Amino acid sequence: xxxxxxxxxxxxxxxxxxxxxxxxxxxxxxxxxxxxxxxxxxxxxxxxxxxxxxxxxxxxxxxxxxxxxxxxxxxxxxxxxxxxxxxxxxxxxxxxxxxxxxxxxxxxxxxxxxxxxxxxxxxxxxxxxxxxxxxxxxxxxxxxxxxxxxxxxxxxxxxxxxxxxxxxxxxxxxxxxxxxxxxxxxxxxxxxxxxx
Amino acid sequence: xxxxxxxxxxxxxxxxxxxxxxxxxxxxxxxxxxxxxxxxxxxxxxxxxxxxxxxxxxxxxxxxxxxxxxxxxxxxxxxxxxxxxxxxxxxxxxxxxxxxxxxxxxxxxxxxxxxxxxxxxxxxxxxxxxxxxxxxxxxxxxxxxxxxxxxxxxxxxxxxxxxxxxxxxxxxxxxxxxxxxxxxxxxxxxxxxxxx
Numbered sequence: 099x100x101x102x103x104x105x106x107x108x109x110x111x112x113x114x115x116x117x118x119x120x121x122x123x124x125x126x127x128x129x130x131x132x133x134x135x136x137x138x139x140x141x142x143x144x145x146x147x148x149x150x151x152x153x154x155x156x157x158x159x160x161x162x163x164x165x166x167x168x169x170x171x172x173x174x175x176x177x178x179x180x181x182x183x184x185x186x187x188x189x190x191x192x193x194x195x196x197x198x199x200x201x202x203x204x205x206x207x208x209x210x211x212x213x214x215x216x217x218x219x220x221x222x223x224x225x226x227x228x229x230x231x232x233x234x235x236x237x238x239x240x241x242x243x244x245x246x247x248x249x250x251x252x253x254x255x256x257x258x259x260x261x262x263x264x265x266x267x268x269x270x271x272x273x274x275x276x277x278x279x280x281x282x283x284x285x286x287x288x289x290x291x292x293x294x
Numbered sequence: 295x296x297x298x299x300x301x302x303x304x305x306x307x308x309x310x311x312x313x314x315x316x317x318x319x320x321x322x323x324x325x326x327x328x329x330x331x332x333x334x335x336x337x338x339x340x341x342x343x344x345x346x347x348x349x350x351x352x353x354x355x356x357x358x359x360x361x362x363x364x365x366x367x368x369x370x371x372x373x374x375x376x377x378x379x380x381x382x383x384x385x386x387x388x389x390x391x392x393x394x395x396x397x398x399x400x401x402x403x404x405x406x407x408x409x410x411x412x413x414x415x416x417x418x419x420x421x422x423x424x425x426x427x428x429x430x431x432x433x434x435x436x437x438x439x440x441x442x443x444x445x446x447x448x449x450x451x452x453x454x455x456x457x458x459x460x461x462x463x464x465x466x467x468x469x470x471x472x473x474x475x476x477x478x479x480x481x482x483x484x485x486x487x488x489x490x
Contacts, residue, residue: 099309099312099313099314100306100309101304101308101309101313101359101360101382102382102385102386103301103302103303103304104301104302104303104304104378104381104382104385105299105300105301105302106299106300106301107299107300108297108299108300110296112297113295113296113297116295117295117297118295163297164297169390169418170390172390173384173385173387173388173389173390174381174384174385174390175380175384175390175391175415175418175419175420176372176377176380176381176415176418176419181372182300184371184372185300185370185372186297186298186300188369188370188371189298189300189369189370190298191369192369193369194365194366194368194369194370194371195371213414213418214410214413214414214417214444215411215412215414215415215418216411216414217410217414217442218409218410218411218412218413218414218415218441218442219371219372219411219414221410221439221441221442222365222371222372222409222411222441223371223372224371243417245414245417245418246413246414246417246444246446246447246450246451247444248410248442248443248444248445249444250442251442254442255442
């Protein structure tokens with residue numbers, strides 16, 4: 099048998115936020131406001147959950163790749179905003195390593211602290227800095243699930259040469275999470291197991 | 295601008311391991327030997343790293359989706375064997391939740407204990423059981439990097455209703471890891487940061 103290709107089709111509206119030379123977002127607040135706007139538009143268009151992310155070149159502040167949560171429309175629990183942005187940046191770079199030679203150092207900016215899966219993806223991606231808006235505890239307070247994270251992940255990232263910056267436009271980032279009233283997809287709640 | 299679709303094209307040879315009704319692997323050893331064989335063939339065909347995984351229906355023991363590591367050929371650091379198997383199973387099921395109503399309970403069988411990213415992906419996927427061959431410490435002893443895992447992840451999975459079974463055909467699973475002599479892609483080693 100032939101297995102189908104695994105395809106994630108980005109929402110068309112994302113094209114209104116082009117990447118490439120000249121598409122620069124100078125301050126970390128500007129970069130955070132972009133990903134919060136992506137989260138807002140993702141809700142507005144019904145194209146996924148209230149999470150936005152993007153990859154930027156750290157030297158030029160150029161947008162390399164935006165991403166939004168696409169779990170429900172793409173029927174894929176992997177398609178968190180951070181994963182989508184990382185995959186798109188790697189596809190555009192033609193490399194599985196955004197920290198490799200010849201690549202500008204990259205940062206991942208995300209409207210909400212990454213869940214356990216997305217945190218785990220960061221060291222493999224090659225990004226050198228993680229910038230977060232809302233905290234994981236903000237998301238959990240609103241009913242989202244962050245998964246099983248190592249309590250010392252910040253220190254472990256530092257040892258791996260990955261800088262972590264938190265609380266950038268945190269209030270604005272929390273607002274967009276709080277605006278969500280759709281399904282909080284959380285596989286274990288649909289499953290047979292107990293909820294802790 | 296239009297962003298490209300994110301496409302992971304499974305290797306053609308994977309079609310020799312068809313999924314579907316009647317494709318049953320009765321014992322956990324049989325299921326583990328299948329994923330070890332996937333890892334071995336992935337090396338032989340040069341289609342990725344020495345890791346195989348698959349999703350099975352727990353009631354019928356039917357193969358629902360195989361997966362192999364495709365990081366290097368697909369230029370995608372997300373394309374670990376477990377992620378590929380989960381994405382394919384969800385695509386075949388037409389659902390982001392393999393633990394949802396109407397879905398048979400599913401297990402993820404993997405030739406090696408999942409890295410931090412793949413562990414993080416498991417609760418979101420809906421699988422109810424994780425079955426591992428080699429231990430994370432086996433992989434690390436051979437130079438692979440497992441990432442930043444919560445030391446209590448097994449207990450946390452149990453609380454979430456996800457059973458963990460370890461050491462199935464462990465020696466055979468370690469053998470295939472040890473046979474690998476290619477690139478150990480590990481983005482941080484290519485980056486500017488210190489290696490801990």
